[in-house]
Amino acid sequence: MQRDLLDRLLRLQAAKRPAALVTDLESGRQALVEVGEVGDVTGPLALDETEVAAAVSAIHDDRSMLEADSNRFIRVFNPPMRLIVVGAVHIAQQLVPLAAAAGYDVTVVDPRRAWASGERFPTVVLVAEWPDEALRALAPDRRTAIVTLTHDPKLDDPALDAALASPAFYIGALGSRRTQERRLERLRAQGFEAADLARIHGPVGLDIGAKSPAEIAVSILAEIVQVRRAPPAAAEASQPEARP
Amino acid sequence: MNESPEAKATPADDVLATAARWQDQGLKVALATVVATWGSSPRPAGSQLAVDENGRMVGSVSGGCIEGAVVHEAQGVMAEGGTKLLEYGVTDEMAWEVGLACGGSLRVYLEPLD
Structure with a gap:
């Protein structure tokens, strides 16, 4: 994981904003998906619209999971209950x-x-x-x-x-x-x-x-x-x- | 509203912040994440463990069954870079040796913190 992505994720957690980290398990590339005021994607992994929607839906369900039919893992980081x-x-x-x-x-x-x-x-x-x-x-x-x-x-x-x-x-x-x-x-x-x-x-x-x-x-x-x-x-x- | 200290996060759950702190101290760090589970795995997908170059760990990827093996693999990832996908389960004889006796199986993604 790149340190700049980790720092961005830690800042989001401190601000109690939900996010998801999508990792391509083959290349190791990652993208951070944010929802809320800023709905954007950062990081070297390119995501299409469907993949961003899947990440947002995983955040909503509060469930980390493999993307369907792919080798990409969505790790959800929701603010605490x-x-x-x-x-x-x-x-x-x-x-x-x-x-x-x-x-x-x-x-x-x-x-x-x-x-x-x-x-x-x-x-x-x-x-x-x-x-x-x-x-x-x-x-x-x-x-x-x-x-x-x-x-x-x-x-x-x-x-x-x-x-x-x-x-x-x-x-x-x-x-x-x-x-x-x-x-x-x-x-x-x-x-x-x-x-x-x-x-x-x-x-x-x-x-x-x-x-x-x-x-x-x-x-x-x-x-x-x-x-x-x-x-x-x-x-x-x-x-x-x-x-x- | 009164200004009062925020409830502190439990250190055991503070995996990523701890990983960042270790790296700030000049240590090499690897992150392990459960990406898939089958059967009665003790920790769900998304569970994370951070390991430093001295074998210190925070978080968990199982109930203590495979952490030792993951920490061992993590040393390789920290030394050589690159990522690894590890599998532990009842069909894998190694898994029995490292002790995932709960009958579940799981896949763990290992990556260095760059």
């Missing part, structure tokens, strides 16, 4: 490093400055604003997971409202079954449809009997991974009630 945690609570303190280790870019939102302090969250981006405003500014996309942990409807509900308006691939809300029922009633009264409400995972996390904040964080991250990676049938089969 994002996790937005609403509620700078104890569980959030445990969830932040776990999710970061799994490759997520984590943001914690809480307007209560006593909770959202740099001392409590030294390694993460903190947003001390109301969740609905913060979420609108953060613009969750289909590579974003959102988890509400405050237990307080004044904070969780506006967050869920904004989350449901986004294409986030995962929305989870902490709270017991009873809390979840009441929450869904309130959101229904606000006009959300059953299909919207079905997007909210609550009680949040896989049922692994988690008790401590760290264990609950494990169960939440496990559920996010399951939703992202497992086909729906497999996810259903792993629910405890479906086990023999």
Whole structure:
């Protein structure tokens, strides 16, 4: 790999912009395909329109692969998946490093400055604003997971409202079954449809009997991974009630 | 929004940045990339491993089964230049010797960092 291409790729990664590196496995020549504001191709390997489209499609599917019927490999470099945690609570303190280790870019939102302090969250981006405003500014996309942990409807509900308006691939809300029922009633009264409400995972996390904040964080991250990676049938089969 | 430090990338996932840093230190570096897998290969296509001339490595191309062999091949690529396509799998007796016991097979592309 040429160093100038590597440096360009590293700059794109730092700017959180998606890219794909196409390598001809015979000649070793490479081209870097960028999407977003600048949709261009750099490097010594010439790509035709179909090949650029294949690279863009691989970026969209987040899947590195050999080009069909050719000896060219498309390596996708997408920016990290994002996790937005609403509620700078104890569980959030445990969830932040776990999710970061799994490759997520984590943001914690809480307007209560006593909770959202740099001392409590030294390694993460903190947003001390109301969740609905913060979420609108953060613009969750289909590579974003959102988890509400405050237990307080004044904070969780506006967050869920904004989350449901986004294409986030995962929305989870902490709270017991009873809390979840009441929450869904309130959101229904606000006009959300059953299909919207079905997007909210609550009680949040896989049922692994988690008790401590760290264990609950494990169960939440496990559920996010399951939703992202497992086909729906497999996810259903792993629910405890479906086990023999 | 408050200005706070960005969550740091996990060093183990920081393969390309580490490769660049090694080269900046004056070391020769090679990159290995999984380009195809069959069966139950532990790491998907796109997984990468960087190796320096001293055999130091970051990232992975398997669950630890073939890294040793790839690091060995990488020394040749760093010394002589050019690229290599390596195959490991159950049909390859060498693969058993280097230990891809998981039953999958995979193709790894090896290139020097120029």
